[in-house]
Amino acid sequence: MTTWIADVPTDGTVELRPDPRALDSLGRNHSLETALADLVDNSIDAGARNVLIRFIRVGTRLTGLYVVDDGRGMTPDSIDTAMTLGGRRRYSGTDLGRFGVGLKAASFSQAASLTVLTRAAGHSAVGRRWVHGDDRASFHCDLVPTAFADAELDRPWAVSTSPSGTVIRWDQVAGFPATDDPLQVRTFLSRAIDHLRGHLGLMFHRILAAGDTRIVIDVEDVDGGVGIPTEVGPLDPFGYPKPPPGWPRTLTADVGDTRLSITCHIWPRRSNTDEYRLPGGAENRQGLYFYRRNRLLHAGGWEGIHAPDKKLQLARASIDIDGDVAGIFTMNPEKSRVTAGPDFARAVTTARADDGTTIADYLQAAESTWVVSNRRATGQRRPVVPPGKGLNPKVVREIVDELPQINDQPLNILWAKFDNDDFFEVDRTTTTLRLNNRYRAAVLGGRRGGLNDAPLLKAVIFLLMENVFQGAILGARDKDNIELWQQILTVAARTELASYAGRS
Ligand SMILES: Nc1ncnc2c1ncn2[C@@H]1O[C@H](COP(=O)(O)OP(=O)(O)OP(=O)(O)O)[C@@H](O)[C@H]1O
Ligand SMILES: [Mg+2]
Known part of the structure; x- marks a missing residue:
């Protein structure tokens, strides 16, 4: 006989409201792409035919993001449930929604504030805002004036929010670069849009391919205008031309x-x-x-x-x-x-x-x-020296995928300071091909350099010269080739330099 008792006795209850800071823990597994996919789920559930994702740039700084759709919208009666954490509605057998947290969790994982502005057909527009932060003391949600909700819904989006639609607005997006440097912002944007296209194209490929919903991404310069939209195309992981016989x-x-x-x-x-x-x-x-x-x-x-x-x-x-x-x-x-x-x-x-x-x-x-x-594919191809430092990882992957490699030191292609005009130098002892730094700015044409810069030039150099790094000794033919390439490439590089100098 032990002292264990099967049922736990209780003598009353106490209500323990969650601390509002519990919101901070939401959506920690999200990235920008997965968070936006969650908002797109909601748009699709609302029957949207068109969804627009818009980055907002003020000056050179990215400040916010919108997701706009032409779905059913929400009525003034239903918006509070929608803003409630765990607020559920009745779901149909095709709905993507399920937990009643997606909108909030996705938004708070990315932005300091979430504003929802929405209009259902035959109803007036309505808006709510949640501000997220450490100083949150309650679960009070802000009411947005109808005039502002109307104004936001009626901005010139590429998607019509009349007679119904929804605008989700994120302010102070944490993952945006905290810099005004236009180059960094541009690089960030083009990568973010690329990732988004890939992720949304993949996750929604069946829905996009069926033509039920379109997703586009654009960028608005608040003092300029709206850039050309990028359409998210379906990315079908099973989109091969013809399967092997007998499959799938x-x-x-x-x-x-x-x-x-x-x-x-x-x-x-x-x-x-x-x-x-x-x-x-x-x-x-x-x-x-x-x-x-x-x-x-x-x-x-x-x-x-x-x-x-x-x-x-x-x-x-x-x-x-x-x-x-x-x-x-x-x-x-x-x-x-x-x-x-x-x-x-x-x-x-x-x-x-x-x-x-x-x-x-x-x-x-x-x-x-x-x-x-x-x-x-690769059986009849001549093996190459493995690609090493200085080559862009995408180029490396392509070379590794396409060509068999000899078991040897990888070939590095690096810029170096030369005390002559030669375009390159072959160093077989360290398996390194050096390029003369003097021509670097001209080759980059004003772009910023880095270890893996000039991917095109380096890929061409790799293909042309990798075989002089093979074998224990350098044959007469290799020596003659190196001399020939040196003459021609040095003339080409000088010409490049002259035209670059002439430009600036
Ligand atoms: N773009 C939208 N258009 C119309 N209604 C929306 C939109 N976005 C959210 N809603 C409403 O808000 C509710 C809450 O959305 P939320 O994403 O938080 O939860 P859910 O979609 O119900 O479930 P899940 O947590 O699985 O996403 C939705 O059920 C829907 O009624
Ligand atoms: Mg949802």
Whole structure:
């Protein structure tokens, strides 16, 4: 006999309201892309045909961001529920919303304040604002005057918010560069827009391809005007031209009452298309793709079925799930990850296609497709010295992907101070090709330099000269080539320098 008692006794309750600072912990797993995807989910749920993401620049500084849609909007009666943390509505079977936190969590993960301005058909506009911060003392939400809500909704967006629509406004976005340096701001913007296009294009590819909703991104200079919008195109991870014969196959397994279907695809070969490469690189995008209501939640990874493997990069399998399935999956509240429980890996090992194909057969087929297609592509190519320092990582990846490499020191291509006019210098002892710093500014044409600058020039130099770094001794032919290249390239570099000097 022990002292353990099965039921815990209680004698009353006490109400413990959450401290408003609990809001600070929301959405910590978000990035700008995933947070905006959460807002796009809401726009799609509101039936929007058009969604606009707009960066706001005041002078040279980025200050805020808007998401504007032409969906149903919210009525003055429903906006307070929408602003409430965990405020839920009735969800339909196709809704992407589920927790009642997305809007708030996504916004507070990125911005100091969230303003919602919205108009439902036949109702007047209404606005609310949440300010986020350490000094928050209560859950009081600010009421925005109707005139301001109207004015914001009626700004000249590329999306019409009449008769209904919603404007989500973020101020003081934490991830924006805290600098006025126009070059840094421009670099940040072009990278942010690139990432956004990639992420949203991937996550919403089915919805975008169906043509139900359009997403565009633009930048407004408050004292200038609005830049040319960038459209987010669908990025289909299964968008290969033609699969290998016999694929894709659908494997099914029953887990309790749930039937799990895994559609196993194999890309025919590696490809240079955006669909194959995907944000993050194809090698990290092998594995499972979880969709919920046609929205991709999670792109790649094997969830315990297999370890990532370079040779499995042609394998991508899609699984349609509907939210959590007890014991098998859980979706995180940011809707950016699905976690599979131990029952999942077990279920997958029992999955079979109609013809008996198993997951092991699939992985095997994907691997042999990789081996065969790779042999075909790179087998007859002459091996090169591995690329080293000074080359842009994207160029390095391309070289490594496309060419077999000899087992030797990597070739560095670096700028250096010369005491003559030569364009380059071959240093076989350190496997380094030096370029004369004197020509650097002209080559960069005014752009800022860095270790990996001048990718085009360095890639050409690599292809032209890497073989003089191969082998123990330098042959007569190599020596003659080096002399020839030196003469021609030095003339070219001098010409470049003269035209650059003439320009400034
Ligand atoms: N762009 C919008 N247009 C119309 N209604 C919106 C919009 N954005 C949010 N809402 C309303 O606000 C509510 C709260 O949004 P929020 O994203 O916080 O939660 P949710 O979408 O219901 O669930 P989840 O946490 O899964 O995203 C939504 O249910 C919806 O009613
Ligand atoms: Mg939501």
